[in-house]
Amino acid sequence: xxxxxxxxxxxxxxxxxxxxxxxxHDHLGFDGKIVLSTIMPDxxxxxxxxxxxxxxxxxxxxxxxxxxxxxxxxxxxxxLSWSQTIRLVRNxxxxxxxxxxxxxxxxxxxxxxxxxxxKQLLEMGYVTFALPARELSRSELxxxxxxxALLVFEKCQVSPNLMIYGRSYPVRGLxxxxxxxxxxxxxxxxxxxxxxxxxxxxxxxxxxxxxxxCGSCKGRMAQDLTxxxxxxxxxxxxxxxxxxxxxx
Amino acid sequence: MGAGSRVRQFNHRxxxxxxxxxxxxxxxxxxxxxxxxxxxxxxSSGADGYELVKGGRIVGxxxxxxxxxxxxxxxxxxxxxxxxxxSGIREIFTKAKAGLHGLTASDGSLYNGPxxxxxxxxxxxxxxxxxxxxxxxxxxxxxxxxxxxxxDRGYPRVVVGNKMAFYDLxxxxxxxxxxxxxxxxxxxxxxGAAEWLKCFFSGDGTVKLVCAGKDYDIAFDSTCREGxxxxxxxxxxxxxxxxxLKPRPREAxxxxxxxxxLRVRDEVEFxxxxxxxxxxxxxRLEKILKKKGRR
Amino acid sequence: MPVVWEWGSEFYLLAENCEKYAxxxxxxxxxxxxxxxxxxxxxEGITYSITGYAKSPGLTKGVATRLLSAALGTKxxxxxVELAEQEFPRQTDVMYREEQLAKRVELLLQKVGSKLxxxxxxxxxxxxxxxxxxxxxxxxxxxxxxxxxxxxxxxDCEDSVLDVxxxxxxxxxxxxxxxxxxxxxxxxxxxITIDVxxxxxxxxxxxxERSEPESGN
Numbered sequence: 001x002x003x004x005x006x007x008x009x010x011x012x013x014x015x016x017x018x019x020x021x022x023x024x025h026d027h028l029g030f031d032g033k034i035v036l037s038t039i040m041p042d043x044x045x046x047x048x049x050x051x052x053x054x055x056x057x058x059x060x061x062x063x064x065x066x067x068x069x070x071x072x073x074x075x076x077x078x079x080l081s082w083s084q085t086i087r088l089v090r091n092x093x094x095x096x097x098x099x100x101x102x103x104x105x106x107x108x109x110x111x112x113x114x115x116x117x118x119k120q121l122l123e124m125g126y127v128t129f130a131l132p133a134r135e136l137s138r139s140e141l142x143x144x145x146x147x148x149a150l151l152v153f154e155k156c157q158v159s160p161n162l163m164i165y166g167r168s169y170p171v172r173g174l175x176x177x178x179x180x181x182x183x184x185x186x187x188x189x190x191x192x193x194x195x196x197x198x199x200x201x202x203x204x205x206x207x208x209x210x211x212x213x214c215g216s217c218k219g220r221m222a223q224d225l226t227x228x229x230x231x232x233x234x235x236x237x238x239x240x241x242x243x244x245x246x247x248x
Numbered sequence: 249m250g251a252g253s254r255v256r257q258f259n260h261r262x263x264x265x266x267x268x269x270x271x272x273x274x275x276x277x278x279x280x281x282x283x284x285x286x287x288x289x290x291x292s293s294g295a296d297g298y299e300l301v302k303g304g305r306i307v308g309x310x311x312x313x314x315x316x317x318x319x320x321x322x323x324x325x326x327x328x329x330x331x332x333x334x335s336g337i338r339e340i341f342t343k344a345k346a347g348l349h350g351l352t353a354s355d356g357s358l359y360n361g362p363x364x365x366x367x368x369x370x371x372x373x374x375x376x377x378x379x380x381x382x383x384x385x386x387x388x389x390x391x392x393x394x395x396x397x398x399x400d401r402g403y404p405r406v407v408v409g410n411k412m413a414f415y416d417l418x419x420x421x422x423x424x425x426x427x428x429x430x431x432x433x434x435x436x437x438x439x440g441a442a443e444w445l446k447c448f449f450s451g452d453g454t455v456k457l458v459c460a461g462k463d464y465d466i467a468f469d470s471t472c473r474e475g476x477x478x479x480x481x482x483x484x485x486x487x488x489x490x491x492x493l494k495p496r497p498r499e500a501x502x503x504x505x506x507x508x509x510l511r512v513r514d515e516v517e518f519x520x521x522x523x524x525x526x527x528x529x530x531x532r533l534e535k536i537l538k539k540k541g542r543r
Numbered sequence: 544m545p546v547v548w549e550w551g552s553e554f555y556l557l558a559e560n561c562e563k564y565a566x567x568x569x570x571x572x573x574x575x576x577x578x579x580x581x582x583x584x585x586x587e588g589i590t591y592s593i594t595g596y597a598k599s600p601g602l603t604k605g606v607a608t609r610l611l612s613a614a615l616g617t618k619x620x621x622x623x624v625e626l627a628e629q630e631f632p633r634q635t636d637v638m639y640r641e642e643q644l645a646k647r648v649e650l651l652l653q654k655v656g657s658k659l660x661x662x663x664x665x666x667x668x669x670x671x672x673x674x675x676x677x678x679x680x681x682x683x684x685x686x687x688x689x690x691x692x693x694x695x696x697x698x699d700c701e702d703s704v705l706d707v708x709x710x711x712x713x714x715x716x717x718x719x720x721x722x723x724x725x726x727x728x729x730x731x732x733x734x735i736t737i738d739v740x741x742x743x744x745x746x747x748x749x750x751x752e753r754s755e756p757e758s759g760n
Contacts, residue, residue, distance in 0.1 A: 042250050071250025084250075107251060132251060139252040190360075190418060191425060198362035203426065203549060205560050206361075209567040221567065223545065226426060355618070357551025371551055375585065375616065401554045401615055426549055427621075454588030456707075469583055469590070471620065492738045494751050496701055497682050497728075501594050502631065503546075503579040503623030504699075509588075511749070513738065528586055 001033040003180055006056065007040035020059035035103070036062040039132050039165065042071045050094045057098060064101040066130055067092040067121075072109040074141070081109035089120045096124060103163070106131040111148040118152045127160050130180070134166030142171065169197055170243055184236035188229050193222050194236040197243045202226055214238045284315050287334040291320050298322065300332065307337070326416055327390035331437065339435060344389040346432075346440035347447040351383050352422035353429035353475070354451025358414055368414035370395075373405035376526050379450055380404040387413070427471045427505075431478035441486045442522055445479065450525040455532040464536050466518055468510040469496075476510045487521050489514045516540045548622040554611060557622050561607035564624050565600035573626045576603055580610040582619040589711050591617070591700040593719070596631060606694055613718040633697055638688065638724030641709070648683060648705045651729045655681045658734050659750055666736060670746060680738075680749040684728035687712040691720030 004024055009016040019027045024034050036057060045068070053068050068091040070084040085108055095102040104126040108114030121129070131149070136142040153159060161178070164171060168183035187194065191202045200207045200222075208223040216234035217225065225232040283298075284291040290301045291313070298313040299306060300322065310330070312323040322330040327345025331338050341349065351372060352358070359369045372383040372395075384395045384406045391413045395406040417423070421430030436444055449468060456465040470476050476493055483489040489512060496507035512518045519533040520542065545568075547560040561578055569576070581592040593613060595606040607622065625631075639647060656679045660667045670677050680703050689696040696719045702708035716722045731752075738749035 045250065069250060071254075073250065073252065073254035075253050135250075135252045141252050145251065192360065200361055201359045203359070203552065204361050205552075205556050205563065209547075209560070209563045211567070221545075223547075226546075355550070357549075359551065373551070375618065401611075403554075426546070452585075454585055456587055465588075467588060469585075469588060492749065494737055494749070496590050497684060497751065501579055501592055501697070501699060502577050502625035502627070503594075504581055504592055505546075505621070507583075507590055511738070513740070 001035060002028075002030065003035045003037050004028075004060075004062065005037045005039070006060075007037075007044055009060070010040070010044055020056075023059075023061035025061065033063045036060060036065040037130075037165070038066045038069045038105075040069055045069055045071060050091050053091070054094065054098070057100070062100065064103060064128075065095070065098070066103045067095045067105055069105065069132075070107060072107050072113060074109045074144075076109065078110070081113060085109075085113045085117050089117050092121050092126065093124060101128065102126065104129045106145060106149045108145060108148070111144070114145050114148040115152050118149045119156070122152065122156055122158060122160070128163070129160055130163040130165045132166055133164045133171075134181075137167050142167075146171065146174070168194075168199075168240060179240065181240075184240050185233045188233035188236055191226070191232075192236070193225070193232065194239040195222075202232070284320055286318075286320065286332050287336065289320075289332050289337065291315065291332070300330075302337070326412075340437050341432065341435045341440045341444075342390070343439055343443045344386045346436055346443040348383065348386040348390055349417065349420060349422045349432055350444040350447030351379065351386070351451055352417055353431075354448045355379070356383070356417075356422065358418050358423045360414065367409055368411040369407060369409050370414055370417065371405065371407045373400065373403045374451060375403060376450075376528075377404040378525060378527060380406050382447075382450075382525055391416075429472055429475050431475065431482055433478065433482060436482075438486055441482055445482065445522045446524060448479070449522060450529065453524060453526075453529065455524070455529045455536075457532055457535065463539065464515060464532070466512040466515050466533075466536075468512075469507065470510075471505055471507050473506075473508045476508050480510055483512070483518075487517065489517050489521070516542060545625070546621045546623045550618060550620050554615075557611050557619075558604045558607040561622065561624055562600065562604040565597070565603040565626075568624075568626055569600040570626075572628050574598075574628055575626075575630050576600070577625045577627070577631050578603055578606050578610060578622065579625070580607075580614050580619055580622045582614055582617045584617045584711055587702065587707050587711070589700055589702045589708055591698065591711070591715065593715060594631075594633075594697045594699075595719075596633070596694045602693075609691075609693070609719060610696075613715050633688075633695055635686070635688075635726045638726055641722075641725065644685075644705060644709065644725055644727065647727050647729065651683070651727065651731070652679050652681060654729070654731050655679050655734050655750055658731055659736060659748060662733070663736055666739070666746075666748065673741075673746070675741065675744055675746045678745050678747045680747065681734070682751075683708060685709065685712055686726040686728070687716050688723050688725070689716045689720045690723050696720065 009019060057065050070088045072081040072084050088105060088107060092104055104121040106118055106129050108117055131146060133142055136145055163178050163180050165180045167179060168181045187199055193200045193202045193207060195207055202222055209221050211219050211221055213219055214235055215238055216231050282290055282292045288302050292299050297309050297311045299309050310322040314321045319331055319333040324330055327342045329340050329342055331340045355374045356372045359366060361367055372380055374380055387395050393408060393410055395408040398405050398407050420432050423429050452470055453468050468476060468479060480491050480493055483491055491510050491512045493508060493510045496509050515536055519537050523533060524530060545564060547564045548557040565576055576597045577594055579592050579594045583590045593610050595610055597603045597606050656677050682701050682703050683705060685700050685708050687698040689698060698712050698715050700708045700712045733753040734750045735753045736748050736750050740747045
């Protein structure tokens with residue numbers, strides 16, 4: 001399964017028009033599952049209405065899509081973040097019209113916003129959720145959003161599919177989740193070698209002479225992958241997959 | 249997008265407080281006094297600072313600006329400037345950042361390990377203490393962080409672990425691989441180009457006063473051929489300085505990698521326009537200039 | 544050619560990494576390992592490499608430590624380790640004493656000059672018409688053979704001036720053992736001119752082998 005970012009297409013109108021004509025599968029020449037990510041910069045979020053999103057999803061024809069993104073900052077006035085939270089729920093309701101699965105977003109500036117919006121989506125029938133985690137992880141605020149959501153799942157006695165989006169290393173204590181990111185590729189471009197949940201410079205003496213038997217390395221030492229970005233990227237991806245219990 | 253702290257995200261995305269160059273900016277109906285215009289761009293000064301307007305939209309408001317006859321330059325952060333000319337707008341390095349990049353490309357290293365083990369490490373070491381001092385100075389000027397001195401086997405060495413600076417230098421091509429680097433041509437004005445070359449030359453350049461048949465020889469040495477080719481183009485385009493690139497012939501020992509030498513042909517112009525920070529180079533370049541009656 | 548250490552890593556790792564790599568990669572059929580340190584002496588721009596040999600993985604660290612000690616003071620670009628099923632060739636048919644080198648270099652440069660004039664008509668005409676002396680800049684590859692109790696060492700240095708490269712090679716050798724002789728790479732196949740300059744009495748020509756690509760402006 002791959003994830004395509006809607007933002008990338010929106011920022012390149014020519015590309016968007018080309019892909020809209022063919023659909024994502026034909027444009028990419030890819031038969032597997034394609035999920036459309038709606039995570040995008042704030043200034044793009046403001047430009048689109050619900051109908052615009054629905055039309056784009058119809059044109060691009062992914063296999064599944066996230067509901068439209070919003071922005072909820074903890075240092076914004078509560079009125080703003082609540083408006084955005086309500087907007088997310090409204091959009092999620094509209095996305096039920098689609099004939100492809102929709103993925104709910106776990107967002108909110110306060111535990112109440114996170115809890116309320118997650119509960120609304122559960123009651124609508126959403127069974128898969130994505131938690132955009134990159135900014136939150138960097139700011140060490142991920143727990144502030146994850147914990148209220150997990151509490152709602154527990155209270156409702158459900159265990160939906162959870163995707164941690166934009167983070168490569170596992171969340172401690174989170175037993176069942178999948179991880180969506182492209183750090184495995186970006187890391188490979190920069191000579192980063194993934195091992196045991198950590199990222200190493202490929203020249204790190206603690207790993208560079210170790211042999212790896214994954215499908216990419218096939219017995220090679222870490223440093224033998226120097227310059228072979230493709231092999232290194234595949235090694236990293238396989239490593240991430242192992243670390244996340246095969247659900248990455 | 250859109251989680252955590254808005255202030256922090258704005259800082260991270262838009263150079264710590266400066267406005268983005270996105271087109272999604274409000275239209276400009278009023279402004280301060282117009283003080284300069286370059287192509288589509290107008291600059292006016294007001295109570296809040298210098299306002300840059302392009303095509304009727306505010307690009308940004310800046311506290312500091314330098315208005316010259318052919319361009320205006322606004323201060324951004326982390327060693328960046330916004331240059332506005334009749335041809336358009338671009339981001340360029342400050343002199344300190346250009347020098348830092350050049351030094352990193354020559355004798356610096358960028359290394360990242362797992363947490364707790366030399367994570368996001370930026371290191372510079374050289375046989376010449378004046379270069380490690382310069383590196384420290386430039387690093388502090390650009391990133392507002394001090395480096396630590398850890399001499400190693402008599403080589404002066406400065407080190408710091410800083411994620412932001414690590415990725416900043418890496419993304420601008422200071423070190424693209426183990427032995428490879430790029431000249432950040434798109435981000436260098438003439439002053440920046442001179443500083444980049446001066447700093448790179450200070451690390452990986454040689455000034456020989458005894459050479460085959462000639463009085464002196466100025467050259468760059470590296471195992472990165474593409475990088476040397478970029479230097480060759482920069483020297484010619486920006487300063488009109490010619491050079492010749494040749495491989496370094498060597499015995500084919502097991503494990504030996506090819507090396508390249510870029511010899512400068514317009515030595516006097518190089519000594520005058522570029523120069524070096526390395527003590528030994530400075531002394532020898534002075535001798536070259538004296539010999540040619542330029543001193 | 545696995546590189547086990549690069550400039551920018553701590554120096555203590557050079558020998559440690561050699562040993563780690565040797566123990567990780569050494570198989571039963573391996574007869575010998577060659578440890579090579581490559582660098583540049585930046586005051587005169589002399590590139591060099593020093594190669595030492597080890598018959599077992601346990602000996603690599605000692606060899607690497609001695610190579611490092613010899614090379615300190617220069618920019619040590621990297622260290623590599625190569626393993627082979629047979630001993631690495633390290634003798635040469637022709638070995639010179641120090642006092643013979645000047646003459647060998649002179650003959651080499653004459654050979655290069657002759658081949659250049661043979662193959663380059665415009666250069667030939669220029670020299671003929673002006674009567675100026677042809678000075679050839681040709682990179683010399685000098686190998687210094689060093690004997691020590693532990694292992695032999697090969698020091699390869701490159702520079703275009705013998706009076707510059709020879710003292711440097713001797714300085715490196717002095718830290719490793721006793722010099723038993725020198726070799727000068729004197730094979731000249733098809734030299735080409737890549738740079739020409741003139742003054743009142745001389746035509747200065749920089750030449751390389753045609754097989755080595757270059758670019759100039």
